[in-house]
Amino acid sequence: MMALALDLLSWIFLLAGAAFLLIGAIGVLRFPDFYTRLHAVSVCDTMGAGLVLIGLMLQGGLSLVTVKLLLIFYFMMFTCPTAVHALAQAALQGKLKPVVEDRES
Amino acid sequence: MEHFIDIVLLGLLMITGFAIVRLRSLLAVTMLTSIYSLLSAALFVVLDAVDVALTEAAIGAGISTILMLATIAQTTDREKVPRHTPLLPLIVVITTGAALIYGTLDMPHYGDPDAPVHRHMAAAYLHDTPLEIGVPNVVTSVLASYRGYDTLGEVTVIFTAGIGVLVLLGYHTRRQNIQPPGIKKIVVLRVIAKLFLPLILLFALYILLHGDYGPGGGFQAGVIFATGFVLYALAFGLGNAQRLIPQRLLHSLAAAGVLIYAAVGIEVMLLGGKFLEYRVLADDPVTGQHLGIMLIELGVGITVAAVMLIIYFGFVSRQSSGDS
Numbered sequence: 290m291m292a293l294a295l296d297l298l299s300w301i302f303l304l305a306g307a308a309f310l311l312i313g314a315i316g317v318l319r320f321p322d323f324y325t326r327l328h329a330v331s332v333c334d335t336m337g338a339g340l341v342l343i344g345l346m347l348q349g350g351l352s353l354v355t356v357k358l359l360l361i362f363y364f365m366m367f368t369c370p371t372a373v374h375a376l377a378q379a380a381l382q383g384k385l386k387p388v389v390e391d392r393e394s
Numbered sequence: 395m396e397h398f399i400d401i402v403l404l405g406l407l408m409i410t411g412f413a414i415v416r417l418r419s420l421l422a423v424t425m426l427t428s429i430y431s432l433l434s435a436a437l438f439v440v441l442d443a444v445d446v447a448l449t450e451a452a453i454g455a456g457i458s459t460i461l462m463l464a465t466i467a468q469t470t471d472r473e474k475v476p477r478h479t480p481l482l483p484l485i486v487v488i489t490t491g492a493a494l495i496y497g498t499l500d501m502p503h504y505g506d507p508d509a510p511v512h513r514h515m516a517a518a519y520l521h522d523t524p525l526e527i528g529v530p531n532v533v534t535s536v537l538a539s540y541r542g543y544d545t546l547g548e549v550t551v552i553f554t555a556g557i558g559v560l561v562l563l564g565y566h567t568r569r570q571n572i573q574p575p576g577i578k579k580i581v582v583l584r585v586i587a588k589l590f591l592p593l594i595l596l597f598a599l600y601i602l603l604h605g606d607y608g609p610g611g612g613f614q615a616g617v618i619f620a621t622g623f624v625l626y627a628l629a630f631g632l633g634n635a636q637r638l639i640p641q642r643l644l645h646s647l648a649a650a651g652v653l654i655y656a657a658v659g660i661e662v663m664l665l666g667g668k669f670l671e672y673r674v675l676a677d678d679p680v681t682g683q684h685l686g687i688m689l690i691e692l693g694v695g696i697t698v699a700a701v702m703l704i705i706y707f708g709f710v711s712r713q714s715s716g717d718s
Binding site for chain 2: 364367368371374375378379382
Protein backbone atom coordinates (compact mmCIF):
# COMPACT_ATOMS: atom_id res chain seq x y z
CA MET A 290 0.00 0.00 0.00
CA MET A 291 2.74 2.38 1.05
CA ALA A 292 4.82 1.42 -1.96
CA LEU A 293 1.88 2.03 -4.26
CA ALA A 294 1.25 5.47 -2.77
CA LEU A 295 4.94 6.38 -3.18
CA ASP A 296 4.94 5.14 -6.74
CA LEU A 297 1.84 7.15 -7.52
CA LEU A 298 3.29 10.28 -5.94
CA SER A 299 6.53 9.85 -7.82
CA TRP A 300 4.66 9.51 -11.11
CA ILE A 301 2.66 12.65 -10.37
CA PHE A 302 5.94 14.51 -9.86
CA LEU A 303 7.47 13.02 -13.00
CA LEU A 304 4.47 13.90 -15.16
CA ALA A 305 4.21 17.39 -13.70
CA GLY A 306 7.91 17.90 -14.42
CA ALA A 307 7.46 16.65 -17.96
CA ALA A 308 4.52 19.02 -18.40
CA PHE A 309 6.64 21.95 -17.24
CA LEU A 310 9.43 20.93 -19.61
CA LEU A 311 6.96 20.74 -22.48
CA ILE A 312 5.46 24.14 -21.63
CA GLY A 313 8.96 25.60 -21.43
CA ALA A 314 9.86 24.15 -24.83
CA ILE A 315 6.68 25.55 -26.40
CA GLY A 316 7.47 28.89 -24.78
CA VAL A 317 10.98 28.95 -26.28
CA LEU A 318 9.48 28.37 -29.71
CA ARG A 319 6.52 30.73 -29.44
CA PHE A 320 7.64 33.74 -27.38
CA PRO A 321 8.53 36.83 -29.40
CA ASP A 322 11.93 37.98 -28.08
CA PHE A 323 15.04 36.94 -26.20
CA TYR A 324 13.93 37.89 -22.68
CA THR A 325 10.57 36.16 -22.79
CA ARG A 326 12.21 33.06 -24.24
CA LEU A 327 14.74 33.16 -21.42
CA HIS A 328 11.84 33.26 -19.01
CA ALA A 329 10.45 30.09 -20.59
CA VAL A 330 13.85 28.40 -20.35
CA SER A 331 14.24 29.22 -16.67
CA VAL A 332 10.83 27.73 -15.87
CA CYS A 333 11.85 24.65 -17.83
CA ASP A 334 15.19 24.29 -16.06
CA THR A 335 14.31 24.92 -12.46
CA MET A 336 10.73 23.75 -12.18
CA GLY A 337 10.60 20.96 -14.77
CA ALA A 338 13.96 19.40 -14.04
CA GLY A 339 13.44 19.91 -10.31
CA LEU A 340 10.11 18.07 -10.31
CA VAL A 341 11.54 15.25 -12.43
CA LEU A 342 14.41 14.90 -9.97
CA ILE A 343 12.02 14.78 -7.01
CA GLY A 344 10.01 12.11 -8.81
CA LEU A 345 13.16 10.10 -9.40
CA MET A 346 14.18 10.48 -5.76
CA LEU A 347 10.87 8.95 -4.71
CA GLN A 348 11.54 6.09 -7.11
CA GLY A 349 15.03 5.61 -5.67
CA GLY A 350 13.87 5.33 -2.05
CA LEU A 351 16.41 5.60 0.75
CA SER A 352 19.61 4.84 -1.13
CA LEU A 353 22.83 6.34 -2.40
CA VAL A 354 21.09 7.16 -5.68
CA THR A 355 18.67 9.45 -3.85
CA VAL A 356 21.54 11.26 -2.16
CA LYS A 357 23.19 11.82 -5.52
CA LEU A 358 19.91 13.03 -7.03
CA LEU A 359 19.50 15.38 -4.07
CA LEU A 360 22.96 16.80 -4.76
CA ILE A 361 22.07 17.27 -8.43
CA PHE A 362 18.83 18.96 -7.36
CA TYR A 363 20.72 21.31 -5.05
CA PHE A 364 23.24 22.02 -7.79
CA MET A 365 20.55 22.79 -10.37
CA MET A 366 18.64 25.08 -8.02
CA PHE A 367 21.77 27.23 -7.86
CA THR A 368 23.21 27.00 -11.34
CA CYS A 369 20.15 27.28 -13.58
CA PRO A 370 18.82 30.59 -12.26
CA THR A 371 22.39 31.92 -12.19
CA ALA A 372 22.99 30.98 -15.80
CA VAL A 373 19.72 32.54 -16.92
CA HIS A 374 20.40 35.66 -14.89
CA ALA A 375 23.90 36.00 -16.36
CA LEU A 376 22.50 35.52 -19.88
CA ALA A 377 19.84 38.18 -19.37
CA GLN A 378 22.40 40.59 -17.91
CA ALA A 379 24.76 39.96 -20.80
CA ALA A 380 21.98 40.61 -23.30
CA LEU A 381 20.97 43.79 -21.47
CA GLN A 382 24.55 45.06 -21.48
CA GLY A 383 24.85 44.10 -25.13
CA LYS A 384 22.08 46.66 -25.72
CA LEU A 385 19.49 44.11 -26.74
CA LYS A 386 16.13 45.83 -26.37
CA PRO A 387 13.14 43.84 -25.18
CA VAL A 388 10.22 43.78 -27.61
CA VAL A 389 7.53 46.01 -26.15
CA GLU A 390 4.16 46.08 -27.77
CA ASP A 391 3.15 49.61 -28.63
CA ARG A 392 -0.59 49.83 -28.22
CA GLU A 393 -0.89 53.49 -29.21
CA SER A 394 0.20 53.19 -32.81
CA MET B 395 11.80 0.35 -24.58
CA GLU B 396 15.55 0.53 -24.94
CA HIS B 397 15.20 0.38 -28.71
CA PHE B 398 12.75 3.26 -28.57
CA ILE B 399 15.21 5.39 -26.57
CA ASP B 400 17.97 4.44 -29.00
CA ILE B 401 15.88 5.50 -31.98
CA VAL B 402 14.86 8.81 -30.40
CA LEU B 403 18.44 9.66 -29.44
CA LEU B 404 19.86 8.68 -32.81
CA GLY B 405 17.11 10.67 -34.54
CA LEU B 406 17.94 13.73 -32.44
CA LEU B 407 21.63 13.24 -33.25
CA MET B 408 20.79 13.23 -36.95
CA ILE B 409 18.64 16.36 -36.71
CA THR B 410 21.40 18.14 -34.79
CA GLY B 411 23.91 17.05 -37.41
CA PHE B 412 21.79 18.47 -40.23
CA ALA B 413 21.27 21.71 -38.32
CA ILE B 414 25.06 22.01 -37.81
CA VAL B 415 25.62 21.61 -41.54
CA ARG B 416 22.88 24.06 -42.54
CA LEU B 417 23.54 26.91 -40.09
CA ARG B 418 25.94 29.69 -40.97
CA SER B 419 26.23 31.25 -37.52
CA LEU B 420 29.24 29.63 -35.88
CA LEU B 421 28.03 30.57 -32.42
CA ALA B 422 24.87 28.54 -32.94
CA VAL B 423 26.91 25.71 -34.45
CA THR B 424 29.12 25.64 -31.35
CA MET B 425 26.11 25.32 -29.09
CA LEU B 426 24.69 22.61 -31.33
CA THR B 427 27.93 20.61 -31.20
CA SER B 428 27.68 20.84 -27.42
CA ILE B 429 24.13 19.46 -27.63
CA TYR B 430 25.40 16.77 -30.00
CA SER B 431 27.94 15.71 -27.38
CA LEU B 432 25.32 15.63 -24.64
CA LEU B 433 23.07 13.46 -26.80
CA SER B 434 25.95 11.09 -27.50
CA ALA B 435 26.67 10.97 -23.78
CA ALA B 436 23.04 9.97 -23.18
CA LEU B 437 23.40 7.32 -25.88
CA PHE B 438 26.52 5.95 -24.16
CA VAL B 439 24.60 5.74 -20.88
CA VAL B 440 21.90 3.71 -22.63
CA LEU B 441 24.67 1.44 -23.93
CA ASP B 442 25.96 1.09 -20.32
CA ALA B 443 29.24 2.76 -21.21
CA VAL B 444 29.13 5.24 -18.34
CA ASP B 445 32.86 5.97 -18.35
CA VAL B 446 32.72 7.02 -21.99
CA ALA B 447 29.53 8.99 -21.32
CA LEU B 448 31.22 10.91 -18.51
CA THR B 449 34.19 11.67 -20.75
CA GLU B 450 31.94 12.80 -23.58
CA ALA B 451 29.91 15.04 -21.29
CA ALA B 452 32.98 16.60 -19.66
CA ILE B 453 35.16 16.98 -22.73
CA GLY B 454 32.73 17.16 -25.65
CA ALA B 455 29.97 19.21 -24.07
CA GLY B 456 32.13 21.01 -21.53
CA ILE B 457 35.64 22.09 -22.25
CA SER B 458 35.66 21.85 -26.05
CA THR B 459 32.61 24.13 -26.21
CA ILE B 460 34.47 26.65 -24.07
CA LEU B 461 37.55 26.41 -26.29
CA MET B 462 35.46 26.86 -29.45
CA LEU B 463 33.69 29.87 -27.93
CA ALA B 464 37.09 31.34 -27.05
CA THR B 465 38.17 30.85 -30.66
CA ILE B 466 35.00 32.46 -32.01
CA ALA B 467 35.49 35.42 -29.70
CA GLN B 468 38.82 36.09 -31.40
CA THR B 469 37.88 35.38 -34.98
CA THR B 470 34.38 35.68 -36.39
CA ASP B 471 31.06 34.02 -35.84
CA ARG B 472 29.97 33.95 -39.48
CA GLU B 473 30.88 31.10 -41.75
CA LYS B 474 32.01 32.24 -45.19
CA VAL B 475 29.65 31.40 -47.99
CA PRO B 476 31.45 28.87 -50.17
CA ARG B 477 32.12 30.01 -53.71
CA HIS B 478 32.20 26.62 -55.39
CA THR B 479 29.15 24.49 -56.07
CA PRO B 480 28.34 21.82 -53.48
CA LEU B 481 28.09 19.16 -56.22
CA LEU B 482 31.57 17.64 -55.95
CA PRO B 483 31.61 17.47 -52.13
CA LEU B 484 28.13 15.93 -52.26
CA ILE B 485 29.30 13.18 -54.61
CA VAL B 486 32.34 12.49 -52.41
CA VAL B 487 30.20 12.32 -49.27
CA ILE B 488 27.60 10.05 -50.87
CA THR B 489 30.28 7.70 -52.22
CA THR B 490 32.08 7.54 -48.88
CA GLY B 491 28.82 7.04 -47.02
CA ALA B 492 27.75 4.26 -49.37
CA ALA B 493 31.14 2.56 -48.97
CA LEU B 494 30.88 2.80 -45.18
CA ILE B 495 27.36 1.40 -45.11
CA TYR B 496 28.49 -1.40 -47.44
CA GLY B 497 31.34 -2.04 -45.00
CA THR B 498 28.95 -2.42 -42.07
CA LEU B 499 27.20 -5.31 -43.84
CA ASP B 500 30.15 -7.54 -42.94
CA MET B 501 30.12 -6.46 -39.32
CA PRO B 502 28.36 -8.47 -36.61
CA HIS B 503 24.86 -7.41 -35.63
CA TYR B 504 24.26 -4.60 -33.15
CA GLY B 505 24.64 -6.08 -29.66
CA ASP B 506 25.53 -9.53 -30.94
CA PRO B 507 27.07 -11.48 -28.03
CA ASP B 508 29.00 -13.67 -30.49
CA ALA B 509 30.83 -10.71 -32.06
CA PRO B 510 34.62 -11.31 -32.07
CA VAL B 511 35.21 -8.33 -29.82
CA HIS B 512 33.13 -9.93 -27.07
CA ARG B 513 34.64 -13.37 -27.34
CA HIS B 514 38.31 -12.61 -27.42
CA MET B 515 39.91 -10.23 -24.96
CA ALA B 516 36.78 -8.83 -23.31
CA ALA B 517 35.90 -12.18 -21.77
CA ALA B 518 39.42 -12.53 -20.41
CA TYR B 519 39.34 -9.02 -18.92
CA LEU B 520 35.97 -9.65 -17.29
CA HIS B 521 37.16 -12.96 -15.90
CA ASP B 522 40.61 -11.89 -14.68
CA THR B 523 39.87 -8.43 -13.28
CA PRO B 524 38.35 -9.55 -9.94
CA LEU B 525 41.19 -12.06 -9.42
CA GLU B 526 44.21 -10.05 -10.51
CA ILE B 527 43.26 -6.43 -9.91
CA GLY B 528 40.27 -6.50 -7.63
CA VAL B 529 38.58 -3.28 -8.72
CA PRO B 530 34.87 -3.36 -9.53
CA ASN B 531 35.15 -1.03 -12.52
CA VAL B 532 36.59 -3.20 -15.29
CA VAL B 533 37.02 -0.17 -17.55
CA THR B 534 39.53 1.28 -15.10
CA SER B 535 41.41 -1.99 -14.82
CA VAL B 536 41.65 -2.31 -18.61
CA LEU B 537 42.57 1.32 -19.12
CA ALA B 538 45.07 1.71 -16.32
CA SER B 539 46.54 -1.74 -15.89
CA TYR B 540 46.05 -4.16 -18.78
CA ARG B 541 46.47 -1.47 -21.38
CA GLY B 542 48.72 0.84 -19.39
CA TYR B 543 51.01 1.40 -22.36
CA ASP B 544 48.14 2.80 -24.43
CA THR B 545 47.10 5.16 -21.68
CA LEU B 546 50.68 6.35 -21.24
CA GLY B 547 50.64 7.07 -24.97
CA GLU B 548 47.39 8.99 -24.65
CA VAL B 549 48.71 11.13 -21.82
CA THR B 550 51.80 11.85 -23.88
CA VAL B 551 49.57 12.89 -26.78
CA ILE B 552 47.71 15.34 -24.52
CA PHE B 553 51.01 16.66 -23.19
CA THR B 554 52.25 17.12 -26.76
CA ALA B 555 49.04 18.96 -27.66
CA GLY B 556 49.66 21.34 -24.78
CA ILE B 557 53.20 21.96 -25.98
CA GLY B 558 51.91 22.50 -29.51
CA VAL B 559 49.45 25.17 -28.35
CA LEU B 560 52.19 26.82 -26.30
CA VAL B 561 54.55 26.91 -29.28
CA LEU B 562 51.91 28.21 -31.71
CA LEU B 563 50.03 30.68 -29.54
CA GLY B 564 52.47 31.47 -26.77
CA TYR B 565 51.39 32.35 -23.29
CA HIS B 566 50.63 35.93 -22.43
CA THR B 567 50.56 36.76 -18.77
CA ARG B 568 48.38 39.75 -18.03
CA ARG B 569 49.51 42.25 -15.47
CA GLN B 570 46.16 44.02 -15.38
CA ASN B 571 42.93 42.13 -15.03
CA ILE B 572 41.22 41.74 -18.38
CA GLN B 573 37.51 41.26 -18.37
CA PRO B 574 34.54 42.54 -20.29
CA PRO B 575 33.46 45.65 -18.35
CA GLY B 576 29.90 44.45 -17.75
CA ILE B 577 30.76 41.26 -15.91
CA LYS B 578 31.57 43.07 -12.67
CA LYS B 579 27.92 44.06 -12.43
CA ILE B 580 26.69 40.48 -12.47
CA VAL B 581 27.14 39.97 -8.76
CA VAL B 582 25.06 36.79 -8.65
CA LEU B 583 27.41 35.05 -11.05
CA ARG B 584 30.48 35.99 -9.00
CA VAL B 585 28.94 34.85 -5.74
CA ILE B 586 27.76 31.54 -7.15
CA ALA B 587 31.09 30.99 -8.90
CA LYS B 588 32.93 31.52 -5.62
CA LEU B 589 30.52 29.19 -3.86
CA PHE B 590 30.81 26.42 -6.42
CA LEU B 591 34.52 26.51 -7.22
CA PRO B 592 35.48 24.37 -4.19
CA LEU B 593 32.58 22.01 -4.90
CA ILE B 594 33.69 21.52 -8.50
CA LEU B 595 37.27 20.83 -7.41
CA LEU B 596 36.05 18.42 -4.75
CA PHE B 597 33.88 16.64 -7.31
CA ALA B 598 36.90 16.33 -9.62
CA LEU B 599 38.91 14.71 -6.82
CA TYR B 600 36.00 12.36 -6.12
CA ILE B 601 35.91 11.34 -9.78
CA LEU B 602 39.68 10.83 -9.70
CA LEU B 603 39.85 8.72 -6.55
CA HIS B 604 36.59 6.88 -7.09
CA GLY B 605 37.50 5.79 -10.62
CA ASP B 606 38.21 2.23 -9.43
CA TYR B 607 34.69 1.79 -8.14
CA GLY B 608 32.43 3.99 -10.24
CA PRO B 609 32.63 5.70 -13.59
CA GLY B 610 35.46 8.14 -13.89
CA GLY B 611 39.21 8.37 -13.76
CA GLY B 612 42.08 10.68 -14.46
CA PHE B 613 40.91 12.06 -17.80
CA GLN B 614 37.44 13.13 -16.68
CA ALA B 615 38.72 14.38 -13.33
CA GLY B 616 41.40 16.49 -14.99
CA VAL B 617 38.89 18.15 -17.30
CA ILE B 618 36.44 18.87 -14.48
CA PHE B 619 39.26 20.28 -12.36
CA ALA B 620 40.21 22.57 -15.24
CA THR B 621 36.63 23.76 -15.81
CA GLY B 622 36.54 24.92 -12.18
CA PHE B 623 39.36 27.35 -12.93
CA VAL B 624 37.78 28.29 -16.26
CA LEU B 625 34.67 29.29 -14.33
CA TYR B 626 36.84 31.38 -12.03
CA ALA B 627 38.50 33.04 -15.02
CA LEU B 628 35.11 33.83 -16.56
CA ALA B 629 33.67 35.34 -13.40
CA PHE B 630 36.70 37.12 -11.98
CA GLY B 631 38.80 37.93 -15.01
CA LEU B 632 41.78 36.40 -16.72
CA GLY B 633 44.45 38.29 -14.79
CA ASN B 634 43.14 37.09 -11.44
CA ALA B 635 42.93 33.50 -12.69
CA GLN B 636 46.50 33.66 -13.96
CA ARG B 637 47.65 34.97 -10.62
CA LEU B 638 45.84 32.09 -8.96
CA ILE B 639 47.66 29.48 -11.05
CA PRO B 640 50.83 30.96 -12.49
CA GLN B 641 52.21 29.90 -15.86
CA ARG B 642 55.31 28.22 -14.45
CA LEU B 643 53.21 26.06 -12.18
CA LEU B 644 51.02 24.93 -15.07
CA HIS B 645 54.03 24.08 -17.21
CA SER B 646 55.65 22.03 -14.47
CA LEU B 647 52.38 20.29 -13.61
CA ALA B 648 51.77 19.28 -17.23
CA ALA B 649 55.19 17.65 -17.31
CA ALA B 650 54.91 16.26 -13.78
CA GLY B 651 51.81 14.20 -14.59
CA VAL B 652 53.48 12.36 -17.46
CA LEU B 653 56.60 11.93 -15.36
CA ILE B 654 54.63 10.41 -12.47
CA TYR B 655 53.08 7.93 -14.89
CA ALA B 656 56.39 6.93 -16.45
CA ALA B 657 58.14 6.92 -13.07
CA VAL B 658 55.66 4.37 -11.75
CA GLY B 659 56.61 2.14 -14.69
CA ILE B 660 60.31 2.53 -14.03
CA GLU B 661 59.91 2.06 -10.29
CA VAL B 662 58.17 -1.22 -11.03
CA MET B 663 61.09 -2.23 -13.25
CA LEU B 664 63.55 -1.44 -10.47
CA LEU B 665 61.51 -3.64 -8.15
CA GLY B 666 61.92 -6.49 -10.59
CA GLY B 667 58.70 -6.42 -12.60
CA LYS B 668 58.04 -5.51 -16.20
CA PHE B 669 57.23 -1.93 -17.23
CA LEU B 670 53.89 -0.88 -15.64
CA GLU B 671 53.41 -4.26 -13.97
CA TYR B 672 52.03 -2.80 -10.77
CA ARG B 673 51.62 -5.95 -8.75
CA VAL B 674 55.21 -5.87 -7.50
CA LEU B 675 54.58 -2.46 -5.85
CA ALA B 676 53.28 -4.06 -2.66
CA ASP B 677 53.63 -7.45 -1.00
CA ASP B 678 50.12 -8.36 -2.02
CA PRO B 679 49.65 -8.24 -5.83
CA VAL B 680 46.12 -6.84 -5.58
CA THR B 681 47.22 -4.02 -3.27
CA GLY B 682 50.07 -3.33 -5.66
CA GLN B 683 47.64 -3.03 -8.55
CA HIS B 684 45.46 -0.65 -6.53
CA LEU B 685 48.42 1.53 -5.65
CA GLY B 686 49.72 1.57 -9.21
CA ILE B 687 46.33 2.45 -10.71
CA MET B 688 45.83 5.23 -8.17
CA LEU B 689 49.25 6.73 -8.91
CA ILE B 690 48.93 6.68 -12.67
CA GLU B 691 45.37 8.06 -12.53
CA LEU B 692 46.77 10.90 -10.44
CA GLY B 693 49.43 11.50 -13.10
CA VAL B 694 46.82 11.47 -15.86
CA GLY B 695 44.60 13.89 -13.94
CA ILE B 696 47.41 16.36 -13.27
CA THR B 697 48.56 16.43 -16.89
CA VAL B 698 45.05 16.70 -18.34
CA ALA B 699 44.03 19.53 -15.99
CA ALA B 700 47.25 21.47 -16.60
CA VAL B 701 47.12 21.04 -20.39
CA MET B 702 43.45 22.06 -20.58
CA LEU B 703 44.25 25.23 -18.66
CA ILE B 704 47.32 25.92 -20.81
CA ILE B 705 45.16 25.63 -23.93
CA TYR B 706 42.39 27.78 -22.47
CA PHE B 707 44.74 30.51 -21.28
CA GLY B 708 46.64 30.31 -24.56
CA PHE B 709 43.43 30.94 -26.50
CA VAL B 710 41.92 33.59 -24.28
CA SER B 711 44.99 35.62 -23.42
CA ARG B 712 45.65 36.22 -27.12
CA GLN B 713 42.27 37.82 -27.52
CA SER B 714 43.12 40.89 -25.52
CA SER B 715 46.70 41.20 -26.78
CA GLY B 716 45.47 41.92 -30.30
CA ASP B 717 43.68 45.17 -29.60
CA SER B 718 45.90 46.62 -26.87
